[in-house]
Amino acid sequence: MNNAKHTLHPNCITGFVDGEGCFTIKLWENKSSKTGWYVQAIFQVGLHVRDKDLLLQFKSFFKEIGNIKAYNNIIYYRVIKIDDIIKIIIPHFEKYPLMTQKQTDFLLWKNIVNLIDKGEHLNKEGLIKVINLKASLNKGVSNKLKIHFPNTVKVIRSEKNLPVKIDSHWIAGFFSGEGCFFINICKATDYKIGYSINLQIICSQHSRDKILLDNLTDILKCGNVFKHSKRNTISLVISNFEDI
Numbered sequence: 121m122n123n124a125k126h127t128l129h130p131n132c133i134t135g136f137v138d139g140e141g142c143f144t145i146k147l148w149e150n151k152s153s154k155t156g157w158y159v160q161a162i163f164q165v166g167l168h169v170r171d172k173d174l175l176l177q178f179k180s181f182f183k184e185i186g187n188i189k190a191y192n193n194i195i196y197y198r199v200i201k202i203d204d205i206i207k208i209i210i211p212h213f214e215k216y217p218l219m220t221q222k223q224t225d226f227l228l229w230k231n232i233v234n235l236i237d238k239g240e241h242l243n244k245e246g247l248i249k250v251i252n253l254k255a256s257l258n259k260g261v262s263n264k265l266k267i268h269f270p271n272t273v274k275v276i277r278s279e280k281n282l283p284v285k286i287d288s289h290w291i292a293g294f295f296s297g298e299g300c301f302f303i304n305i306c307k308a309t310d311y312k313i314g315y316s317i318n319l320q321i322i323c324s325q326h327s328r329d330k331i332l333l334d335n336l337t338d339i340l341k342c343g344n345v346f347k348h349s350k351r352n353t354i355s356l357v358i359s360n361f362e363d364i
Contacts, residue, residue, distance in 0.1 A: 128177055132293035134216040139297025141165045141222070143229035145254045147265060159241045159250055161233045163199040163209050171195070182208055202237055219290060221328045223280040228257045282332060286339055299323045321358040330354050 142164045150158035163186075165178060175188050175197040185208055186199035199209055210233065213226055232241075232253050240246030248269070255261050255274040266272065300322045308316035325333060327347060333356040337343045342363035347354050358364055 128181055128293075129289035130181075130212065130216045131287040131289035132296075133178070133181055134213065134218055135287075135290035135293025135295075136297045137165060137213075137293075138218050138220045138222055138290075139294050140167065142258070143222075143226050145229065145232050145250065145257060147250075147254070154242060155244055155247045157247060159232075159236060159247070160200060161202065161205055161229065161236055163205060164196055166194055166196045169193050169195045182212070185209075202233065205233055206237060219280070219282065219286060219294070220325065220332060221280050224277050225257055227278065228253050228275065232257075282335060286335065291336065291339070295321075295323060298325065318359065319361065319364055321364060322355050324353050324355040327352050327354050 144162040146160045178197050185204040188197050251269045255272050302320040304318040333345045343356050343358040
């Protein structure tokens with residue numbers, strides 16, 4: 121039984137999911153199905169096992185729906201029941217929207233959930249709709265699905281428009297999921313002890329969320345956004361001691 125009572129603000133939940141959550145659709149072959157495929161919608165947050173208490177608070181926040189399971193050093197909070205997703209998960213993210221481009225993934229995922237709820241995934245035409253939506257969701261469809269559904273047509277992804285104001289609770293949740301706190305110690309001959317100590321707060325995202333990180337530097341009134349030359353990612357870096 122979960123005895124952890126949540127103290128999390130709804131926007132903090134959303135901010136954390138923007139960083140660590142995932143809206144997923146899984147498909148696998150099922151000979152007993154008319155279409156030959158089984159479709160499952162999953163809402164998931166995965167963390168190191170040391171943060172189990174946080175996921176227990178997530179479960180408490182979402183009215184004890186879903187399950188928490190550990191695999192090696194990773195622990196997951198998952199909700200897979202369509203009724204729970206429709207009545208609790210989707211309404212939360214409609215009321216407290218995601219700030220990153222993950223909002224687009226959520227909308228695509230929600231459309232697939234609605235198709236599943238109506239039973240449309242149980243016929244060939246509806247299954248094709250699911251596949252086309254999934255093709256634009258997260259990392260798209262697997263090579264196996266591409267072989268079985270060679271005529272898949274990606275749905276056009278909409279861009280997330282940022283609000284004028286970003287809630288401070290969302291920022292706390294987002295940094296809890298994506299933020300890193302570094303101490304860099306390096307040799308420095310001009311220091312009496314022979315070393316310099318530098319502190320940094322770093323938050324990294326896909327480059328598609330550059331506008332969001334730029335806005336965060338304006339809100340926090342500190343930091344700079346850098347693009348990684350060899351990766352499709354960007355980082356908000358705060359290194360000025362007074363700013364920290």
